[in-house]
Amino acid sequence: MLRLTGGLAALMVALAASGGSAEAQTACPVKIGGVLPLTGSMGPITKKIAESAQLAIEHINAGGGVKGCPVQFILRDDQGQPTVGVDAAKYLVEVERVPAFTGTISSGVTGPIISAVTAPSKVVQVSCCSTASPFTDGRSQGYFFRTLPTSRTQAYATASEMARRGLKKTAVIYVNTDFGSDMLRFVREVLPKLGGEIAIEVPYNDNQPSYRAEVTKALSAKPESLLFIGFPKDGVTVVREWLSLGGSQKIALNNSNRVKDFVDGVGAKFLNEAFGMDNAQVEGPSVDAFNKAFEEKYKYDSKGPGVHTQYDAVMAIGLAMNIAPELTGPAIKDAMRKIHTPGGETVGTGPEEFKKAIELIKAGKPIKYHGATGPLEFDANGDVTGPALVWKIENGEIKTDRIISIGEMQELFKKYGG
Structure with a gap:
């Protein structure tokens, strides 16, 4: 009886799943990058945001990953500083070779990253928290998206x-x-x-x-x-x-x-x-499911700036990667708006909903993602309303x-x- 080694067995499974084409094979694990100010003046608001990103990665992996591969999340600290943020993004793109990453919080860091990394490298960037309106004026060449209003x-x-x-x-x-x-x-x-x-x-x-x-x-x-x-x-x-x-x-x-x-x-x-302003969630089962999942995992509530929008940023990347015909920045960019297609079947938050989305995508059917903030639909500029x-x-x-x-x-x- 022929005994396959682990590596050869994995290759045979991958070839079978891709119809026998070595070119169609996806290298595992699939990498998604992250840039957040884990230290510095924004450190107090970042802990929950980073935890939300990790929860999204866990849900993606439990729901089937990306093209049959598990996802590896590589998170770098920008310290709230533009030069550090650019170096962090360059590391993700040039060393780790990520085709997409989420980040960051400060618009003062996001802007330089777009100019120095995102646009010239043609890599997708999805921010949970950067609201400055000029980012979608063409400087990103369409590679910048965000999951909160400007x-x-x-x-x-x-x-x-x-x-x-x-x-x-x-x-x-x-x-x-x-x-x-x-x-x-x-x-x-x-x-x-x-x-x-x-x-x-x-x-x-x-x-x-x-x-x-x-x-x-x-x-x-x-x-x-x-x-x-x-x-x-x-x-x-x-x-x-x-x-x-x-x-x-x-x-x-x-x-x-x-x-x-x-x-x-x-x-x-x-x-x-005193009073303040923040972006609100739309009520619905996808929002409730996220809140429950976050609270069960971390043992405290999901309230706070950027928590829900960060989850959606990572999930949007995961969905777009599964829709894209190949894991390149241009292909993922084109797939980003297909995560919420009018007339598509609604998919929500959590691993079971991600699994459902993958099955629909494989069947060639459109999806409509309702996330931790509600329906997530990117306009022509990569912006959302709420x-x-x-x-x-x-x-x-x-x-x-x-x-x-x-x-x-x-x-x-x-x-x-x-």
Whole structure:
């Protein structure tokens, strides 16, 4: 009796599955890359995001992997710094030879990665968290996608809530990056139309021990409230100095600060009048299934910025890889919009749903992915739309105050858009 060695047996199985063509064989494992700020000023919000990415990889592998191969996730730290981020992405592309990767959080890091790595290397990049709108203006050559709406959604929702709360004269302290500048641009565009006024705009550079000079400058305009656009590590310092120098407790915050580290760092008792904005999930079974899976695995809830959108970023890559005829950047790019085809059969989150998606793909049938955030459909620019949520701090805990629906967001854009 002929006994096959492990390697030869695997080869025979692969050849049989591909109809006997060695060219159709996929090298196992299939690699997917990741770039996240595991350390640095965004470290407090990254832990859950990285865990969400790993959960997606586990679900992909349990659901059949990519073209019959298990997936290996290679995650690199960008430290929240552009040069480090570019080096991390280059390592993934040039050394690990990944055809697609997810990352990163900061738009100030994502932009340089797109210019130096994604576009010239023709590798797909899917971000959970970078919202700067210029990324889809053509610089990425179509290789950049994101699973959350651009900063325009967050800015319009924030301005709307500021107007609803009667905040008339606001100082803006913002991180001097693509993200901060882009969000400020949209707040500046819409807030006056809603009856508000930006009293002063003060940029800051992150990772500084103190922001007393920036806060003092902001207070010199005698504002009634503060809009802080930045990340939690710096946010703790900025807001504490703002309050210690006599600033109002009426504070608006962007989504990155929707973490307990920020609340505890500032002190919950000082944040009773504060509120923030984030992207919201659409209700449905796919969202519920993700929340349950995350909480069962990690023993705490899935709330927080980027958690749900990161899962969808990785799952989108996994689905597109199975749809693509070959595992190259151009083929995966073309397959990305096929993960949500109008008229396709709905597939959700979790390993069983991923397995169902693979079976449909093999049968040549279209799919329509409903993810951890809801239906995920990329437009011509690689962007998505979605609702927003207003969050608040109550008894030291972060609570959802209300949801601004997709319809309400579209009405805001229609009525007040430039």
